Amino acid sequence: MHRGDGDGTRDTFEQAQQTGRPFNAEKDNFSGASGLLFEQAMAQTRMAVCLTDPRLENDPIVFCNKAFEKLTGYKQEDIVGRNCRFLQGPKTDQDQVAKIREAIRTEEVLVVELLNYRKDGSTFWNALHLGPIYDEEGKLRYFFGSQWDVSDIHLARAEEKHAKAMAREVSHRLKNVFAVIGGIVNITGRAMDARSVTTKINERIQALGRAYEPTLDDAALGTIEVGQAIRSVLNPYDPEGNRIRFDGNGARTEPNAVSAMGLTLHELATNASKYGALSNGDGTITVSWHHEQDRHERQSLVIDWKESGGPRIEEEPEITGTGFDIAERLLAYSRGTLDRTWEEDGLRARISLPLKS
Amino acid sequence: MKRILILEDEPLIAMDLQLAFEDAGADAVVTVCCEDALEAIGHTDFEGAVLDVNLGKGETCEPVALELRRRDIPFLLHTGDLDRAGEALRDLEAPILAKPSGADDVVSRLFGLNGQFEPA
Numbered sequence: 001m002h003r004g005d006g007d008g009t010r011d012t013f014e015q016a017q018q019t020g021r022p023f024n025a026e027k028d029n030f031s032g033a034s035g036l037l038f039e040q041a042m043a044q045t046r047m048a049v050c051l052t053d054p055r056l057e058n059d060p061i062v063f064c065n066k067a068f069e070k071l072t073g074y075k076q077e078d079i080v081g082r083n084c085r086f087l088q089g090p091k092t093d094q095d096q097v098a099k100i101r102e103a104i105r106t107e108e109v110l111v112v113e114l115l116n117y118r119k120d121g122s123t124f125w126n127a128l129h130l131g132p133i134y135d136e137e138g139k140l141r142y143f144f145g146s147q148w149d150v151s152d153i154h155l156a157r158a159e160e161k162h163a164k165a166m167a168r169e170v171s172h173r174l175k176n177v178f179a180v181i182g183g184i185v186n187i188t189g190r191a192m193d194a195r196s197v198t199t200k201i202n203e204r205i206q207a208l209g210r211a212y213e214p215t216l217d218d219a220a221l222g223t224i225e226v227g228q229a230i231r232s233v234l235n236p237y238d239p240e241g242n243r244i245r246f247d248g249n250g251a252r253t254e255p256n257a258v259s260a261m262g263l264t265l266h267e268l269a270t271n272a273s274k275y276g277a278l279s280n281g282d283g284t285i286t287v288s289w290h291h292e293q294d295r296h297e298r299q300s301l302v303i304d305w306k307e308s309g310g311p312r313i314e315e316e317p318e319i320t321g322t323g324f325d326i327a328e329r330l331l332a333y334s335r336g337t338l339d340r341t342w343e344e345d346g347l348r349a350r351i352s353l354p355l356k357s
Numbered sequence: 358m359k360r361i362l363i364l365e366d367e368p369l370i371a372m373d374l375q376l377a378f379e380d381a382g383a384d385a386v387v388t389v390c391c392e393d394a395l396e397a398i399g400h401t402d403f404e405g406a407v408l409d410v411n412l413g414k415g416e417t418c419e420p421v422a423l424e425l426r427r428r429d430i431p432f433l434l435h436t437g438d439l440d441r442a443g444e445a446l447r448d449l450e451a452p453i454l455a456k457p458s459g460a461d462d463v464v465s466r467l468f469g470l471n472g473q474f475e476p477a
Contacts, residue, residue, distance in 0.1 A: 171437075172411075172437050175437030175455075175456050175457055176367065176437055176456065176457075178456075178457040179367070179370050179437065179456045179457035179458075180367060180369045180370060181457075182370075182373065182457050182459065182460070183367075183369035183370045183372065183373035183460070184369055186373045186376070186377070186459075186460055187369070187372055187373055187376065190376055190380075199459075199461075202459055203459070206457050206458065206459065209457055236458070236462075
């Protein structure tokens with residue numbers, strides 16, 4: 001193999017040209033003025049580039065640029081003349097290699113990511129873009145390959161995957177903790193003959209647990225999607241999924257709003273199960289939510305609750321439920337409100353929670 | 358008296374479920390691993406079961422679920438993470454009650470299965 005001590009890129013081209021094929025300097029884009037530009041561009045680009053000659057036995061690399069040397073750690077003289085597969089190693093995915101082989105056979109453009117090995121044995125994720133280059137007669141002349149080190153992207157993906165797995169694990173454990181708390185409360189209630197109290201406590205704890213559950217995936221964003229929390233608090237009250245209608249966009253709120261919101265919805269649903277739209281066979285509830293701006297231009301999260309089809313309401317019932325008292329106080333701490341109107345066909349309630357600006 | 362099998366590796370949840378079944382007039386046997394559960398099934402005629410899906414160290418209730426299905430004994434999967442249930446368990450399409458849920462809900466749900474039970 002020719003080893004020039006001048007400009008390596010040029011030498012390699014000369015090698016490519018010394019392969020016995022007719023080479024038309026006028027027509028070939030790798031020579032003349034545009035050829036010079038090409039060589040300079042190839043020398044300066046940070047993208048590793050190589051050309052292989054599929055007409056030679058074993059489809060060897062006939063050209064590579066400096067970036068290719070830098071990426072792989074090999075010197076040009078180690079590279080030229082070899083098939084690209086010398087960059088593969090034991091952990092290279094053979095399915096991806098098969099795709100490359102197929103693309104070369106069918107002369108198609110292909111982008112694959114595969115694990116390649118440097119001269120020192122270290123690995124990198126290579127986003128390989130390859131495609132055929134034809135001469136003026138439309139005959140296959142070279143295969144072009146550009147290599148890009150995407151190890152950082154792979155690492156980021158792996159970290160994201162890991163983070164998701166962790167979030168799932170935390171979520172699973174959190175559910176388990178809530179289940180265990182429920183167990184303790186129930187057992188204690190039985191032992192102290194206070195079942196009715198502990199049932200109430202447990203219902204509220206479990207509602208709270210459900211309200212927080214969908215927030216885990218989102219927590220890193222600093223806000224949570226309201227709809228998920230609302231659905232997961234209310235789902236147990238509508239096992240068939242045909243009594244409560246949800247209507248809202250992707251409105252978000254602070255995680256801190258979850259406890260007041262979750263407990264309030266729980267009280268509304270409990271009330272509906274006992275006296276309202278969920279106490280008979282065919283009442284329904286529509287829950288909708290949106291952001292609203294008050295006259296001081298402060299944003300609030302508003303959740304509307306409307307029951308219908310439940311037992312007819314003749315007059316405003318006397319609400320003495322401690323549940324609503326707790327909910328209202330909780331909401332008040334965040335300057336939120338709970339308004340209830342007893343309409344003839346069912347309760348209308350509105351939860352309003354100011355958002356921190 | 359109805360005899361119920363509980364497979365649950367968390368003692369507090371197991372105890373809560375057992376007491377809830379007793380309150381409902383059923384006799385509940387608690388097991389903490391598949392081996393114990395299968396042994397219990399071998400010498401006791403259960404009328405229903407509540408199975409925790411993930412039993413720690415990668416063990417799932419799958420073998421017990423398959424055996425109960427083979428014997429036509431209704432059961433309920435009680436789990437916080439169904440994603441880990443695995444293919445075979447999902448294929449059984451057994452009723453699922455998500456954790457956390459009240460012990461009384463577990464009882465009434467199991468008693469409601471297939472109309473085979475009536476709460477005592």
